[in-house]
Amino acid sequence: MKPSKKFIRTPLAAIAAGLLCSSVWAADPFVVKDIRVEGLQRVEPGTVFSYLPVKVGETFTDDKGADAIRALYNTGFFKDVKVESDGQVLVVTVEERPAVSQLEFTGIKEFDKDALKKSLKAVGVAEARYYDKALIDKAEQELKRQYVSRGYYAAEVITTVTPVERNRVAIVFNVDEGQVSKIVQINIVGNQAFKEKDLREEMQLSTPNWLSWYTKNDLYSKQKLTADLEAIRSFYLNRGYLEFVIESTQVSITPDKKGIYLNINIREGQQYKVASVKLAGELLNKEEELTKLVNLKIGDVFSSAKLTESTKAIADKLGAYGYAFAAINPQPNLQKDKQLVDLNLIVDPGKRTYVRKINVSGNAKTRDEVIRREMRQLESSWFDSEKLKLSKDRINRLGYFTDVEVNTEDIPGVSDQVDVGIKVAEKPTGSLSLGAGFSSTDKLILTAGISQENAFGTGTSIGLNVNTGKTNRTLALSNYDPYFTEDGISRFTEVYTRTSRPLYYLGDSEYKIVSTGGSFKLGVPYSEVDRVFFGLGIEQLKMETSTNTPDRYNQYVSSYGNSNMNVPFTIGWSRDARDSALIPSRGTYQQVNFEYGTPLADLQYYRIYYQHQYFYPFSKGNILSFNGEIGYGDTYNKKPFPVTKNYFVGGIGSVRGYMPGSLGPSYTNSLNGAITPVGGSSKLVGNVEYTFPVPGSGVDKTLRIFGFLDAGNIYDGVPDFAGLRTSTGFGLSWISPLGPLKFSYGFPLNTKPGDRLQRFQFQIGTAF
Template identity: 35%
Template sequence: MTRRPTRRLIALALAAALSVPAFAQEVEPFQVSDVRVDGLQRISAGTVFTYLPIERGDTVNQSNAADAIRALYKTGFFEDVRLSREGSILVVNVVERPAINKIEMKGNKDIKEDDLRKGLKEIGLEEGDTFDRMSLDRVTQELTRQYNNRGKYNVEINPVVTQLDRNRVNVAINVKEGKAAKIRHINVIGNELFTDKELMDNWESRQTGWLSWYKRDDQYSKERLSGDLEKLQSYYLDRGYIDADVTPDNTQVAISPNKRDLYITAGLTEGEQYKVSTVTVSGDTVLPHEDIEKQIKLFVAPDKVFSRRGLEAANESVAAALSNIGYAFASVNPVPNVDRASRTVALDFQVNPGPRVNVRRVVFDGNTRTADNVLRREMRQMEGSWYSQAAIDRSKIRLQQLGFFEEVKIESKPVPGTQDQVDLAVSVKETNSGTINFGVGYSQLGGIQLNGSLSERNFMGSGNQLSVALARSSYQKQASFQFLNPYFSKNGMSLGYNVYWSEFDYSNYNTAQYNTSEGAANVTLGIPLTEWDSINWSLGYSRKQVSIFRGSTPQSIVDYIDAVGTRTFNAWRTSVSFARDTRDNYLQPTRGTYQRLGLEVTLPNSTVSYYILDYQLSKFFPLSDKLVLNTVANIGYGNSYGKTYTRTLSDGRVVTAKGMPFYENFYAGGVSQAGRVRGFVDNTLGPTDFSSFGYNQPIGGSIKTIGSLELFFPKLIDSPAARVSAFLDFGNVFADRSSIKASELRASAGVAMMWRSPMGPISISYAIPVRKFPGDRIERLQFSFAGQF
């Protein structure tokens, strides 16, 4: 049962006030020979003696008795304190306040329990502490205030206290949050230069709209509105209106009688526009004075409109330039001199470089699997060298590009006792870097995949890549071994080996009906050119056995085999590629570009001579903190060179083997990266051919043109392991250059989700073809997954 705390406190106060006069009237002042404390349960007598201002040998009178009672009440330990006398013994009678055994919260959804408990602790309500009934009133007021700030004005806070044995209590705080009030209208008053839409374009608070059920941007929040008013102030300051007045005092929030609807009115005064009159630099610039001044004038320059954003950018630019040469704590303080008569601002940038800082140590944390040296070799900020923010930023990107970590943080920590040294704390959160499959895997292209494979991009934490696979699906049997050491040499050269054998049934791969059996081996060498650029070279040998089915295999493939005169194709091949990677993250990039241009050529003594050119582009644009645009292009071209096979068959037909071999053709359609046009069945776009039995089958082509525009929503799902996107895919493959027609391109639009789940990567997409032709095979929902570790 809950008691009204106010009446109880009044009673306690009266008891305390009346106890001293009664004590003083009944007993004359006396000298204390001893002090006894009665009524203690949990609190020790020593604690009472610590706070009691009367000791053995003191004389008790009305004044110091009142002081003693007040001192004990002030501790917060007691509900009641009385003094009495037994002879020359002073008796202190106390009633302890109960201890809080447990605090329970029910009904809170909008505010997390950890946040609530933190607030209760600040008020003085925590498990194990002494219970003060006055704190219940403070709890009700504080929680009501917090919910009101979140737009919930119908909230009900009902604290219930349950008495337990041994002078303990349980406190239950029951919350009925109610519905949040919705913003029905926002009105800006006083704006003549800009429209309401322009001013509120980047506000978080919005009027109720058709997406508000998801975004919840129509729910009022005091903190959110304060942030929006700051954005409004910044909007004017960035355009030179330094006298613009946008303050909470000019803003009114009206609520409807039922506390369900809110109406916001923001008033402002625009003022006049100011320009920059002069830009000067003072202080110890370290770098040449004219260079600093030139750098500042890239952002704020004389006769240009004043902009606070430009001012901040100039500050950051100069501070960054100094931090790159060791001045980690450099500061730039712009001092404005406003001339309101001429409506101009003179700016003096005062530069304070601070001490030049040396990095003492680089310490890694969170890499439980990955060895320190794997992280250290990616660091561009070295121990014992001058601090460089550019080197630190580049180090962070290189660590992110490894793909081993969900999160990378680098903090500078001053070394105690020095002003010119810092330690770098590199904190990482490891993610799954390998894939393991044992009978786990499914795709719509290959169906259930029975396989056993191990693929690890960070083998035993060494940073080496290892893959061993034994796979079997409806279209493939494969055994392979791959190994890559990305730091074969200290300067970053990589060396890799690849050996594999496979049997491939193309008829179950949505392509022409023929089979191949192949064994191959190659070696690869990677050479870094710059921080972003590299060249890769490979040399290998393969032996491919092709099986065709006369009557079922497309005639063009049968003719190619007959012209060459063999079904066994030996190939010595070499390839060279150039790659440039400026992406900020391997797993979920938000900015930067990946480009790769490759050439593969078969060498002399190969059965057929051909080459393949391939170009890939993926460029990420951060449109905002909530949107990232990825533009993708994938272009491929292949052709033969040198000898051409021509043969006259027994039926008199002349067949010729020219162009890129059919088994190297490009395919498009489906979810595979090589030919991604989602919404169409895998590998079914492009040229087709009939067999002698009349079966029309996809045969691929020697030219591939694939593109995509994909808009990612990084914050739509609050997980670094998941990403949602909306996309537009387009492309096709063509038989040769003469058959390229833009009118033949297919296109689809849809949504997709990629999730690195604990079971493995899961990819799901739903696409609707927006440009299709009769005979195209449509598959709107497409997905695949595999096990991961």
């Protein structure tokens, strides 16, 4: 005879049933011979068995029944759970929660729907998950929070839950965004020493202006307000107001939720000057050296920024001696009656530290070796902050990374060791281009090019360029190895054949220059930033001319013949003290190059070239940069200077707003009046550029705006300032997936008759 179910509840089971909307039938303990699960639709029986606290062959009790109900209910899969006994068979009856079959939004304009789905998934609401009313309420609040963060304080969210077949529900969030709430007025109360206008300029938040559509700074944000209050506090502390206090802030919204008013109440206090500066603590017998690093002097108006710079400089200096965790604690003592402050800097160098390991990350392509060979801070050596900074600059100067972060990592349980982490963000360093075109003059043109600055992640650069056009035909192969030897001697090799016919479109179909040759150059480092170069090349030049060819080219043929050899010897020097080769923000770059046409060949000439660049950073990613170039060439055998070695100026690489290479001496074709630049033996170029991030992008380095002032020209003989062409303008630089790009729009300032203008220009980027 089959045993009947027992319906006696124990107190514990009754409590569980009341709290969890479930029931359990009280029974005498028994050994479970089988377990049967009823009511499942989508959940697998194995999932239920895994949560049950009792197995077949074990003794079932009321306590285990209550535990089973609690465990199954807490999974979130079920809205009701019953545990019963049928003889020695344990029966678990469940009622599953509905599953979310569809999640939709209506009325959404401000946000991307896919992005909203991701944010709701974080709070537990997503398609295919189980429906939970509490989580839906939480999702509504998350949606409202997202809108408030964008300034939509009037946004309303109504959720519709519609049952569908197979125990599922469709959820629709109906959103009425309303109008965005904008800051109507910002009031700063209590300021006496400074105008309210000056204080508001320190803030990100602002009333609507012509850039608000992009910056969104007219939309209230608690995070931005906190940052603004700190900016105002820093403004006063940097000007000696040590007792400055922000007493209160009030944020109020209009009844229609369209306007926001900010009121900031401050108390300035008195301005303090420095009465004395003393260093105390453990100074390691370097008090005089450390004192020189303090920017604040007696009689100066106190500045929190200068104090921070001083403490950082002292900590960095101690770091150079191996004290990685040096702490400098400023203790200002105010003489309120005299409005003076005594500064005591308590120095605690801590323990001397050495580096256990150097960890490199972020280099998916670049080999560790390429990064590690630039490190001047070594493993198992004393920590040195100056060597660590130098290492970061050297890695940046490789030009393979958009960002390099260097940090120290504590080792748990060890007080005198650190690990150094090098995290890099790689940029694309290679490009492949294939193209074909057709014109009535050039007919079929095929072009192909491949260049890779960091081939296979080895740090070696290779390049192959092919062009089949009639005006310019090229086949060139180049290779650069920065570590040809372990000591860092670099090697550059190139072989090429080039045909140039720049006068082809001007009616001179016979003119062309064919050059075939190669070069070899070694670079020898003799300091961390200095390198000398030695190179030798060989080149055969063939020139064909006609009566329409410019006189300078015909004179060249008369002096040197239609075919001649050139064996140039080069020697040079460079000093690269920039913080980055890709996006320099501080430091200098200089190079000198001397090229000498040896008597071993027909061309006996010399050229000398000098370039100097300087980068000065301002706050918030603003950079002022200067570039100067001068080149001069002549012969030592009383023959004319070879036109094949002429300099050319004009375009985005030198003087923007003018066509590339168009400045200086030119030739006018007698048949059609076309003007052709022929270059000159010397050049002079100067550039000033001010670069800043796109407004609203923080200090983003990959996308920046710049303004410029350029000057330059080409000369025959010694260059001077006479006849300089100048231009000004603006542009955009972008570290794109295709490589560094630079776009500019120039306004020539002093054009002369015959100047050829080109206002919009672009190039694959260089510093200028």
